[in-house]
Amino acid sequence: MAKVLMKGNEAIAAAAIKAGCKHFFGYPITPQNELPEFMSRELPKIGGAFVQAESEVAAINMIYGAAGTGARVMTSSSSPGMALKQEGISYCAGAELPCVIVNISRGGPGLGGIQPSQADYFMTTRGGGNGDYRHPVYAPATLQEAVDLTMEAFDVADYYRTPVIVMGDGMIGQMMEPVEFKETTRRDLPVKDWATTGTEGKRKPNIINSLALDPAELEKHNFKLDARYKEMEEKEVRHEMYKVEGAEVVMVAYGTTARIVKNAIDALEKEGIRAGLIRPITLWPFPMKAFKDIPETAKALLSVEMSTGQMIDDVKIANEGKLPVHFFGRTGGMIPAPEEIMDKVKEILGGGK
Amino acid sequence: MLKDNRIRMIIGHYGSGKTEFAVNYAINLAKEVGNVALADLDVVNPYFRSREKYEQLQPFGVSVLSSYVKGSGSDLPAVSADVLAPLQDKVSNIILDVGGDSMGARTLGRYKEYFVPGEYDMFCVVNANRPETQDVAGVLHHIDTIERAARAKVTGLINNTHLLRHTTVEDVIKGQELCKKVSEVLNIPIKYIGVIEALVEELPKDLEGTVLPIKMIMREDWM
Numbered sequence: 001m002a003k004v005l006m007k008g009n010e011a012i013a014a015a016a017i018k019a020g021c022k023h024f025f026g027y028p029i030t031p032q033n034e035l036p037e038f039m040s041r042e043l044p045k046i047g048g049a050f051v052q053a054e055s056e057v058a059a060i061n062m063i064y065g066a067a068g069t070g071a072r073v074m075t076s077s078s079s080p081g082m083a084l085k086q087e088g089i090s091y092c093a094g095a096e097l098p099c100v101i102v103n104i105s106r107g108g109p110g111l112g113g114i115q116p117s118q119a120d121y122f123m124t125t126r127g128g129g130n131g132d133y134r135h136p137v138y139a140p141a142t143l144q145e146a147v148d149l150t151m152e153a154f155d156v157a158d159y160y161r162t163p164v165i166v167m168g169d170g171m172i173g174q175m176m177e178p179v180e181f182k183e184t185t186r187r188d189l190p191v192k193d194w195a196t197t198g199t200e201g202k203r204k205p206n207i208i209n210s211l212a213l214d215p216a217e218l219e220k221h222n223f224k225l226d227a228r229y230k231e232m233e234e235k236e237v238r239h240e241m242y243k244v245e246g247a248e249v250v251m252v253a254y255g256t257t258a259r260i261v262k263n264a265i266d267a268l269e270k271e272g273i274r275a276g277l278i279r280p281i282t283l284w285p286f287p288m289k290a291f292k293d294i295p296e297t298a299k300a301l302l303s304v305e306m307s308t309g310q311m312i313d314d315v316k317i318a319n320e321g322k323l324p325v326h327f328f329g330r331t332g333g334m335i336p337a338p339e340e341i342m343d344k345v346k347e348i349l350g351g352g353k
Numbered sequence: 354m355l356k357d358n359r360i361r362m363i364i365g366h367y368g369s370g371k372t373e374f375a376v377n378y379a380i381n382l383a384k385e386v387g388n389v390a391l392a393d394l395d396v397v398n399p400y401f402r403s404r405e406k407y408e409q410l411q412p413f414g415v416s417v418l419s420s421y422v423k424g425s426g427s428d429l430p431a432v433s434a435d436v437l438a439p440l441q442d443k444v445s446n447i448i449l450d451v452g453g454d455s456m457g458a459r460t461l462g463r464y465k466e467y468f469v470p471g472e473y474d475m476f477c478v479v480n481a482n483r484p485e486t487q488d489v490a491g492v493l494h495h496i497d498t499i500e501r502a503a504r505a506k507v508t509g510l511i512n513n514t515h516l517l518r519h520t521t522v523e524d525v526i527k528g529q530e531l532c533k534k535v536s537e538v539l540n541i542p543i544k545y546i547g548v549i550e551a552l553v554e555e556l557p558k559d560l561e562g563t564v565l566p567i568k569m570i571m572r573e574d575w576m
Binding site: 003004005006007014030031114115170171174175176177178259260262263335338 | 367368398399400401428480482483484487515516517519573574575576
């Protein structure tokens with residue numbers, strides 16, 4: 001299929017439909033509104049259902065119900081709306097329900113603002129909800145990647161029976177870029193024999209539940225989930241290395257920020273300063289092992305984020321105390337400029353401004 | 354450009370590049386005449402609105418009118434009453450940059466009294482690489498819904514077919530053929546071809562419409 005020009009939110013929605021998503025439940029919030037709008041127009045055409053819920057809390061619980069039937073389902077929101085969904089996400093994790101949740105994040109805290117932000121890193125990777133759970137978090141940096149990862153997210157959700165988050169900052173949702181919808185090689189997925197599809201009198205009822213009355217049973221359940229998370233940490237990590245070889249400063253950035261950092265790296269290179277980038281594509285599981293490939297030339301790490309510093313905690317864990325870890329961030333909806341990042345790199349290297 | 358009527362509405366699907374076209378058109382027009390105002394009537398999109406480029410446009414002699422509510426953090430559907438001044442002042446040139454689709458074109462209804470046939474132009478920006486406007490039926494549907502909402506008629510087409518920096522001459526030609534067919538159905542001319550500067554020299558010379566070289570002002574360099 002030829003490339004078409006799409007807005008990020010539309011592209012993610014189109015990718016979800018392409019991946020077999022037939023049901024969407026959501027509540028409007030800027031800057032992700034084009035996503036539910038697209039779903040409301042397209043899902044009825046393929047016999048699916050679009051439901052505008054009365055709130056984000058209602059939407060995520062509709063996801064719980066619909067995912068329980070084994071259908072491919074999606075909801076989307078933006079930061080404050082995602083905060084509301086956390087309880088439901090925890091329930092989905094507990095009940096082992098596959099679903100894909102999109103967060104097109106904006107400035108916070110509170111109602112915040114509508115401009116792009118990456119300040120939901122903690123909420124998204126540390127579990128905004130209660131209990132011992134994790135879920136994969138994909139952080140695309142281009143719209144093509146957003147399309148590919150959204151399609152992948154449905155497979156990963158089904159394979160591990162887990163909620164999966166696709167997180168783009170507002171810029172990823174609002175920008176336009178050429179995309180194409182490629183046929184992907186699908187994973188071998190288990191049959192959903194746990195789904196509540198009606199017993200027809202032939203089997204015992206399947207029960208979708210996250211309540212456990214016996215602590216020993218709950219511990220067993222949590223250990224089972226944990227084994228699955230460990231498998232994800234082993235198999236599902238994704239990252240990109242950019243010009244890390246020979247770099248004196250290795251930056252860590254994801255999403256839109258990673259694009260800006262790449263521009264800064266290229267401009268620094270022209271000035272004879274070697275810098276590189278580790279770009280996590282999965283924020284959870286975080287690419288810890290990538291930090292083992294940082295070359296001897298590196299003098300420092302620099303985490304660049306559209307926040308006051310959240311991913312930097314994972315960078316420090318991955319670094320294992322080897323190199324000094326610096327930070328540069330803009331927040332509240334402000335976007336870092338390549339020049340600011342270049343200045344920070346020069347400052348770290350002692351060159352001053 | 355000078356032959357166009359002094360009230361120009363720029364409409365189109367979001368992603369067609371209408372804001373980029375409107376901004377470039379305004380800059381070019383201001384080189385020729387004074388009193389150029391660009392009214393950002395976008396009440397649909399929260400990002401990439403012409404009001405963001407207020408400071409960049411001022412030196413070119415283009416005044417930007419938008420919302421009373423300052424700050425890019427607002428997506429309130431508010432439009433400044435300042436828009437009325439250049440609409441009423443017969444020596445002013447005004448470009449109305451109308452946000453996304455028929456929903457966005459509703460804002461035009463409020464100015465209906467100024468849209469006297471023969472005294473305005475309404476240009477429809479077409480990008481044949483947008484999924485909804487890839488064929489004649491798509492473009493016609495789009496024009497029809499916008500005309501109903503705006504209560505004004507499209508007077509010219511703008512072939513603005515692009516894939517941002519990845520645009521090729523073939524893309525432009527594909528868009529031109531689509532616009533040609535739409536032009537025949539509706540009996541309206543292709544007025545402009547919006548093309549990124551790098552491709553201007555490579556275009557065939559016999560295309561209908563004036564070529565307007567597009568500088569990508571709305572898109573940041575790092576994108």
